[in-house]
Amino acid sequence: xxxxxxxGGGLVKPGGSLRLSCAASGFTFSSYxxxxxxxxxxxxxxxxxxxxxSSSYIYYADSVKGRFTISRDNAKNSxxxxxxxxxxxxxxxxxxxxxxxxxYLPWGQGTLVTVSS
Amino acid sequence: xxxxxQPASVSGSPGQSITISCTGTSSDVGGYNYVSxxxxxxxxxxxxxxxxxxNRPSGVSNRFSGSKSGNTASLTISGLQAEDEADYYCxxxxxxxxxxxxxxxxxxxx
Numbered sequence: 001x002x003x004x005x006x007x008g009g010g011l012v013k014p015g016g017s018l019r020l021s022c023a024a025s026g027f028t029f030s031s032y033x034x035x036x037x038x039x040x041x042x043x044x045x046x047x048x049x050x051x052x053x054s055s056s057y058i059y060y061a062d063s064v065k066g067r068f069t070i071s072r073d074n075a076k077n078s079x080x081x082x083x084x085x086x087x088x089x090x091x092x093x094x095x096x097x098x099x100x101x102x103x104y105l106p107w108g109q110g111t112l113v114t115v116s117s
Numbered sequence: 118x119x120x121x122x123q124p125a126s127v128s129g130s131p132g133q134s135i136t137i138s139c140t141g142t143s144s145d146v147g148g149y150n151y152v153s154x155x156x157x158x159x160x161x162x163x164x165x166x167x168x169x170x171x172n173r174p175s176g177v178s179n180r181f182s183g184s185k186s187g188n189t190a191s192l193t194i195s196g197l198q199a200e201d202e203a204d205y206y207c208x209x210x211x212x213x214x215x216x217x218x219x220x221x222x223x224x225x226x227x
Contacts, residue, residue: 045157095163100168
């Protein structure tokens with residue numbers, strides 16, 4: 001079964017840092033681009049970042065550029081999101097998702113990040 | 118990158134058909150056939166319903182169909198059922214090598 005499991009969410013103060021992880025199983029992780037997508041409470045979906053299969057191509061939404069860093073470890077079948085200089089508006093459920101080339105399947109269950117003092 | 122525009126809500130009776138629109142620009146929806154649609158029930162992760170404008174993943178009911186004309190994509194749900202009540206989001210690849218989601222549509226089954 002193709003599965004993605006996020007971890008690392010929690011409560012952090014404004015200006016703080018957090019590292020999210022996404023463990024993949026059931027498919028050849030090293031063959032797929034991966035993405036992070038977030039959803040603020042009661043709001044819509046927002047694409048955050050994507051990384052190609054070999055990490056050669058990395059893209060970020062303007063809202064997180066310069067603060068977030070996406071990375072992956074194909075040997076560990078894992079995707080990461082390092083989040084620095086966190087703001088209240090970064091509060092959201094963060095999902096990792098496998099990229100099928102223009103669409104996402106599957107999605108993880110999400111991990112909640114709360115930025116508050 | 119501005120969010121794609123969707124109606125906030127659409128409703129229909131069981132058995133009816135409804136259509137959700139998703140309007141973007143020539144830099145996203147109009148420029149690529151990488152439009153996808155996601156269904157999200159409360160508290161759950163989104164589920165892919167349509168990819169590449171009009172293709173259904175394995176396991177998705179054929180009551181769901183997608184299309185595109187110019188800068189506007191559409192999702193049609195035919196034979197509306199109670200379990201179709203959910204939020205729906207469109208998404209498109211963009212000329213910036215990024216992705217953009219729609220504003221979301223709440224579907225209510227009357």
